[in-house]
Amino acid sequence: MERAFDVVVAGAxxxxxxxxxxxxxAGLRIALVDPQAEAALADPADDxxxxxxxxxSVAMLAASGAWAKIPAGQVAPLRRMQxxxxxxxYAMQLGHGGTGGGMLGRFVPNHWLRRSLHAVVRDLPGVAxxxxxxxxxxxxxxxxxVATLSDGQALTAALVVAADTRRxxxxxxxxxxxxxxxxxxxxxxxxxxxxxxxxxxATAWFEYGQTLVTLPLNGGRSSAVLTVGxxxxxxxxxxxxxxFGRELTRRYRGRLGAMRPVGGRHAVPVVTAYAARxxxxxxxxxxxxxxxxxxxxxxxxxxxxxxxxxxxxxxxGALAAGRNVADPAVLARYEAAHRAETRxxxxxxxxxxxxxxxxxxxxARLLRNGALRLGNLPLxxxxxxxxxxxxxxxxxxxxxxxxx
Numbered sequence: 001m002e003r004a005f006d007v008v009v010a011g012a013x014x015x016x017x018x019x020x021x022x023x024x025x026a027g028l029r030i031a032l033v034d035p036q037a038e039a040a041l042a043d044p045a046d047d048x049x050x051x052x053x054x055x056x057s058v059a060m061l062a063a064s065g066a067w068a069k070i071p072a073g074q075v076a077p078l079r080r081m082q083x084x085x086x087x088x089x090y091a092m093q094l095g096h097g098g099t100g101g102g103m104l105g106r107f108v109p110n111h112w113l114r115r116s117l118h119a120v121v122r123d124l125p126g127v128a129x130x131x132x133x134x135x136x137x138x139x140x141x142x143x144x145x146v147a148t149l150s151d152g153q154a155l156t157a158a159l160v161v162a163a164d165t166r167r168x169x170x171x172x173x174x175x176x177x178x179x180x181x182x183x184x185x186x187x188x189x190x191x192x193x194x195x196x197x198x199x200x201x202a203t204a205w206f207e208y209g210q211t212l213v214t215l216p217l218n219g220g221r222s223s224a225v226l227t228v229g230x231x232x233x234x235x236x237x238x239x240x241x242x243x244f245g246r247e248l249t250r251r252y253r254g255r256l257g258a259m260r261p262v263g264g265r266h267a268v269p270v271v272t273a274y275a276a277r278x279x280x281x282x283x284x285x286x287x288x289x290x291x292x293x294x295x296x297x298x299x300x301x302x303x304x305x306x307x308x309x310x311x312x313x314x315x316x317g318a319l320a321a322g323r324n325v326a327d328p329a330v331l332a333r334y335e336a337a338h339r340a341e342t343r344x345x346x347x348x349x350x351x352x353x354x355x356x357x358x359x360x361x362x363x364a365r366l367l368r369n370g371a372l373r374l375g376n377l378p379l380x381x382x383x384x385x386x387x388x389x390x391x392x393x394x395x396x397x398x399x400x401x402x403x404x
Contacts, residue, residue, distance in 0.1 A: 005029045006325060007146045007315075008157040010135040010170055012041055014110070015287035015304035016163035017117035020127050021064035022312035026319055029296035031129045031155055033147075038131040041118050048189040048266035049110040050215050050223045052078065052298035057305045058106065069116035076107040076217045080201040088145075091256040097367040105298075107215055107223075113301075114347050135160070138170055145326070159326040161284045161311070166292030174280045181350070183270040186233035187224045190265045191217065192248060195257035198222050203255070204296060210294060212252055221262060224248055229297065233267050252299075270295065272353075274346050278338055284311060291342045294353045303342050312336040 007023070009016045012034035020030050034041060053061075061067040080095040081104060095104045121127055130149070137148045147155045156285045171178065198216040205212040210232070213225035226236070226248075239247060241261045273292035278285045286307050293300035310335045318330045345402040357392040 003031075003153070003155050004285060005031045005155055005157045006403035007031070007159050007161060008033065008135070008145075008155050009126075009161045009163055009286075011287070012036070012118070012121075012129060012131075013163065013167075014117055014301065015112045016161075017114070017121050018060065018064065018066075018305060019161065019163065019286060019308035019312060020119060020121045020124065020307055021066065023315065024124050026316055028126060028315070028319075028325070031130055031154075031157070032121070032127065033130045033133050033135050033149060035134045035150075038129070038246050041129065041131055042115070042122070042366045044111040044114040044118075046109065046264070048191070048223070048264060049187075049268075050107040050217065051113055051301045052215075053108060054299075054302045057104075057302050060305055060309060061113075064117070065120045066113075066116040069119050070108060070112050073218060074109055074112050076215075077103050077200050078105045078107060078202055078216060079103050080199065082201060082203050084203070086206045093247075107217065135162075135170060138173065138283060140283065146280040157282075158324055159282050159284065159315075161286055162289045163286040163308075164289050164317070166271055166288040168285070168289035170283075171275060171285055171289050174283050176280060176285070177276040179274045179276070181272045181318075181354075182215060183227075183272075183294075184230060184355075185227050185270040186230055186267040187270050188228065188233050188236055188265060188267045190224050190244070190248075191221055191263040191383070192224045192259040192263050193221050193262050194259050196255075198256060205252075207251075210251070213296065214252070214256065218326070222256065224259065225295075226251070232398070237265055237267060261351050268295070271378045272346075272350060278307075278335040281328075282326040284331055284334065286311060290337070290338065291346060293346065294349055296353060297349045299345065303345075306341050307338045310334050310341070351377075353369065 006028040008031045008314075010033050012032040016032055016034075020032055023030060051153060058067060079102070080093070082093050133153075135147050135149045136150050139146045140147070145157050145160050147157060147160050149155065160170075162168050164170065166178075166180070196215065197220065200216045202216060203214045209229070212228040213227075215223040215225065217223055229237070235246065236244065244265070245258070245260045247259075248261075250281060252259065271292065272294050273288065275285050275290050278290050287304040288300065290307055292336050293303060314330050314334045315325045317326050318327055323330060
């Protein structure tokens with residue numbers, strides 16, 4: 001059986017869903033293909049992850065209608081961030097103290113982002129969500145592209161977009177390489193209650209051999225995020241709640257008092273990726289398949305939103321000019337825009353993460369301490385805070401749609 005679409009998207013995660021929402025009203029027939037069951041897409045399980053959103057990501061979510069579907073109680077403000085290194089109490093400070101002043105960003109649970117975006121997309125005309133399936137192969141032909149699904153079904157389209165994972169199989173199949181780095185670590189996340197106030201402050205503490213992060217949540221809770229070696233993560237996952245709480249308190253040196261787990265523990269591998277190309281013949285990459293950030297940088301989703309916005313903008317422009325959405329010049333403009341948005345930030349973040357993942361030898365200690373002091377210089381601190389709020393200052397237009 002063969003079905004015809006204009007755009008086939010492999011991956012109905014938050015970036016793939018946001019991309020479909022950004023194309024609403026453009027008159028395109030869109031297929032979203034995802035291996036998860038429909039129930040899991042519509043009502044995702046809590047995976048423990050809190051996503052840091054810039055102002056621009058919030059604006060794009062609001063324009064799509066997804067932001068209004070997230071309960072206010074699920075949105076936690078981030079007003080201040082501090083970064084520490086090793087045993088020193090010296091910290092790089094960003095933002096405002098306490099609850100006054102503006103926000104650096106907002107935290108929203110990942111499963112609520114997915115749920116709200118799916119609720120928007122499922123009601124869009126011209127969009128078909130195909131759950132329980134994956135795109136097995138993509139073949140560009142003279143007049144279009146054929147995406148063969150895992151059940152043997154063939155979808156024809158002008159353009160296929162891979163919005164799957166940082167180890168994207170479709171990216172490899174299209175002959176597109178990527179700079180992949182496996183840190184051989186696990187990021188373990190768990191919501192915790194604690195007696196001392198967090199002051200709506202996120203703390204990133206680069207200890208030797210581990211990275212400890214607390215993200216402020218509503219109700220006086222925090223998300224404890226530990227990045228540790230694989231064996232260490234496995235041992236932490238085996239502990240009971242009482243033992244795990246004591247271990248968290250010890251590792252965080254009681255900075256927030258005695259920590260008590262109030263939710264499940266989840267662990268994900270720490271792998272970064274940057275694709276050598278973002279486009280191919282009638283083919284494009286989005287999200288982690290294009291740029292997979294280190295989770296400690298807190299900008300992975302925001303860059304995914306920038307990418308889908310840039311690609312949707314170019315496709316809308318092509319339609320307005322009477323051109324094919326898979327025109328090489330159209331895709332080249334998307335690639336240039338997204339590379340300009342992400343390349344320097346990704347390179348700088350990777351350099352810092354590898355430095356802070358290094359051991360406690362004297363050169364590494366000196367460089368790590370120097371980086372914090374450099375970050376506290378007023379001009380650089382202001383630039384870093386602005387970057388946290390919004391990694392791209394070219395805000396969407398009044399109509400709230402890409403290309404407006």
